[in-house]
Amino acid sequence: MAIKKQPRINKTRQLFVDDSIIAESRGTHRTLHQLTKDSDNPIVHCDRPWEGNDIRAYGSIWREPGDGQLRMWYLARPRDLDDRRFFTSVCYATSMDGLHWTKPDLHLCDFWGNTANNVCFQPHWKSDKATGRFDTVSILHDPSESRPLRRYKMMTYQYAVPDKWNPKAAFPSGNYVAFSPDGFHWQEQSKPVFRLDHGIGDCMTLMHDTPRKRYTAFVKILSPEYGFYPKLREKVDDKVQIWDGKKYIFCSGENPVRRLRGISFSDDFVHWTKPKFILPTDKDDPPDIQMYNNTGFLYGNLYLGMAYVYHVDTTGGIDMQLIWSRDGEQWQRAFDRTPILPNGVDERDWDMGCHAMFTNPPIQMGDELWFYYGSQWKRHGGGQVKRHKPLFTGSGTAFGRAKLRLDGFVSLDAGNRTARVTTVPIRLAASALAVNANAAGGEIRAQIVRRGHPLTGFDFKSCEPLTVDRTRHVFRFKGGKIPLGASGSPIRIEFSLKNAQLYSFWTESFAPSNL
Numbered sequence: 001m002a003i004k005k006q007p008r009i010n011k012t013r014q015l016f017v018d019d020s021i022i023a024e025s026r027g028t029h030r031t032l033h034q035l036t037k038d039s040d041n042p043i044v045h046c047d048r049p050w051e052g053n054d055i056r057a058y059g060s061i062w063r064e065p066g067d068g069q070l071r072m073w074y075l076a077r078p079r080d081l082d083d084r085r086f087f088t089s090v091c092y093a094t095s096m097d098g099l100h101w102t103k104p105d106l107h108l109c110d111f112w113g114n115t116a117n118n119v120c121f122q123p124h125w126k127s128d129k130a131t132g133r134f135d136t137v138s139i140l141h142d143p144s145e146s147r148p149l150r151r152y153k154m155m156t157y158q159y160a161v162p163d164k165w166n167p168k169a170a171f172p173s174g175n176y177v178a179f180s181p182d183g184f185h186w187q188e189q190s191k192p193v194f195r196l197d198h199g200i201g202d203c204m205t206l207m208h209d210t211p212r213k214r215y216t217a218f219v220k221i222l223s224p225e226y227g228f229y230p231k232l233r234e235k236v237d238d239k240v241q242i243w244d245g246k247k248y249i250f251c252s253g254e255n256p257v258r259r260l261r262g263i264s265f266s267d268d269f270v271h272w273t274k275p276k277f278i279l280p281t282d283k284d285d286p287p288d289i290q291m292y293n294n295t296g297f298l299y300g301n302l303y304l305g306m307a308y309v310y311h312v313d314t315t316g317g318i319d320m321q322l323i324w325s326r327d328g329e330q331w332q333r334a335f336d337r338t339p340i341l342p343n344g345v346d347e348r349d350w351d352m353g354c355h356a357m358f359t360n361p362p363i364q365m366g367d368e369l370w371f372y373y374g375s376q377w378k379r380h381g382g383g384q385v386k387r388h389k390p391l392f393t394g395s396g397t398a399f400g401r402a403k404l405r406l407d408g409f410v411s412l413d414a415g416n417r418t419a420r421v422t423t424v425p426i427r428l429a430a431s432a433l434a435v436n437a438n439a440a441g442g443e444i445r446a447q448i449v450r451r452g453h454p455l456t457g458f459d460f461k462s463c464e465p466l467t468v469d470r471t472r473h474v475f476r477f478k479g480g481k482i483p484l485g486a487s488g489s490p491i492r493i494e495f496s497l498k499n500a501q502l503y504s505f506w507t508e509s510f511a512p513s514n515l
Helices: none
Strands: 020-028 026-030 057-065 070-076 091-093 118-122 130-142 151-160 172-178 206-208 215-224 241-243 246-251 258-266 275-277 288-294 296-299 304-312 316-324 332-335 363-365 368-376 396-407 409-412 419-423 432-438 443-452 469-474 492-498 500-508
Touching: 020 070, 057 368, 057 396, 070 130, 070 215, 091 130, 130 206, 206 296, 304 332, 409 492, 432 443, 443 500, 492 500
Parallel strands: 057 130
Antiparallel strands: 020 419, 026 409, 057 070, 070 091, 091 118, 130 151, 151 172, 206 215, 215 258, 241 246, 258 275, 288 304, 296 304, 304 316, 316 332, 363 368, 368 396, 409 500, 419 492, 432 469, 432 500, 443 492
16 A cells, blocks of 8 residues: 655654555565563463453553553453353453452442452343343543543443344343443443444454544454355365365355454444445455454554454464554555464463454553453364363463564564665654664664765765664764755655664654764
C-alpha cells in the first residue's frame, strides 16, 4: 500500500512491516520476529471457586500512569452449566512487576452468598431457570472521555442458558456495551449492539482509534454462504482438494458455518456501523484455516494486531499471526505467516492448544514490549490431551507473558554485503535522525538526500556509524543539525547496512546531549 502524500517524520516510530515508507531496497530481506515466552509461564492460573477450571484472556490489561501498577480484567468461565450457582464473570487482578499477580477481594458481587471475591461484573441474566454467560470481554480505558462515568468502556458477548438461540429472549444473545467511572462499577445498556440472530458471533475485541476519534470493534461474522469448511478425509466421490501434498475433502455433513472477521466503528460507543468483512483467507492458506478472532492497536506509524488462526482439522489449535493496517480499516496479514506466537509442543507444554491475547496494546517496559496471553492444553472443542508431566494448581487454562524487543515486530536485515534502503520522499519534523537497530558485528550509516544528491556534511562518509545493538541511536553527522529547509522541504533518507538489522527510524530535536 503506497503512501500518496509525503509523510512527515516526527518522533513517531516508522516501522518496516510493509514497503509504504520504502522507495528502494537492495540487498536486504525482511524478518518477522516471534515473541519470546517467559520462562516462568504460566503466571496466572485457576485457583478460585468462581473460576472453576477456566480463565480466559478475554479482557484487557492497562498500566496506571502514576505508580505503574498493572490492572487486569479477565474472564472466569466455569463449565458446570447444570449448576445455576455457577456463572461466568469479569474478574480483576493487579501486579507491580508483571509476574506476580494478586486477586483482591472487591466485595462487589455475590458468589454463593459471599462477596469476598475479585468479581467486578456479572451477566445481566440470572434466575433459577436461566443463567447468563459471557463468552468474550474487552475493556477500554479512555482518559480523554469528557464524561467521568464513561472513562471505562466494556463490550461483552452474552447469552443465556438455555436460551442462546432464542431471538425473542428477554436478553437476546449478542454484544452488550457498558460504562464505568473506575472499572469496577458498571452501567450496562439494555439492548445488544450486535445480535447473534443477525449473524454476529462471540469473539470480539475493541480498539480505541484515537487519531480518527472513533472506537473500533472487531467481531466474528458467522457466514453460511461462504461455504462449508473442509475436513481432512480420504478421497470421496472424486472431491479432493490438493494443498501442500495433503488431501482435503469438503464435507457438507459437517458444521456449515465458517468463522470470518468483521470490523465496525462508532463515535459514541453506542451506535455502531454495520460490520464489514476483513482478513479473508486466501489461496496461500490451507483450506481448513478459519479466522477465529483478532486484536488491533496503534503502534508507531501504523496499526498492528494479532489474528487468531484456527487450524480446524490439522491440529485443532489456535496460534497468532501478525496483521497490520495503514488506515485502521483495511487489514492485511504480514508478509510472513509464520506464527508470531506459536503453540507449545503437544503433550508437553501448557500452551499447546488455543491462544487468546489480552486485547490491550502491548505494554512498554523499558526496551521491551510485554504481551499477555491465555492458552489451554487442549484443542478447540476437544478434551484435555495426555501430558508427560503433572498439572500445576488448577487445570484447563492459564495466562502467560511473552516479550518482544521495542519496535521488534519486523526488521530489514543485511548480510556480509553492504545493502541500501532508500525512503520515499519525506519531510522531517526535527533535525536529528534516530534508529532502533542491531549493528553488533556490523554497521549502519545514513545520509540525507535532496534532489538526488546527498547534502554536504550529511552523506555516508560524514555519518558516524552505529556498530552496536541499540533501541535508540541518534546519528552524528559532521554537518551537525540536519537542515530542514523551507517548511521542511522533501528529502529522502538512505541507510547503508552491513551485518545489521534495522527495526525503525524517527526524528528528534537536535541537542548535543542526545547524541
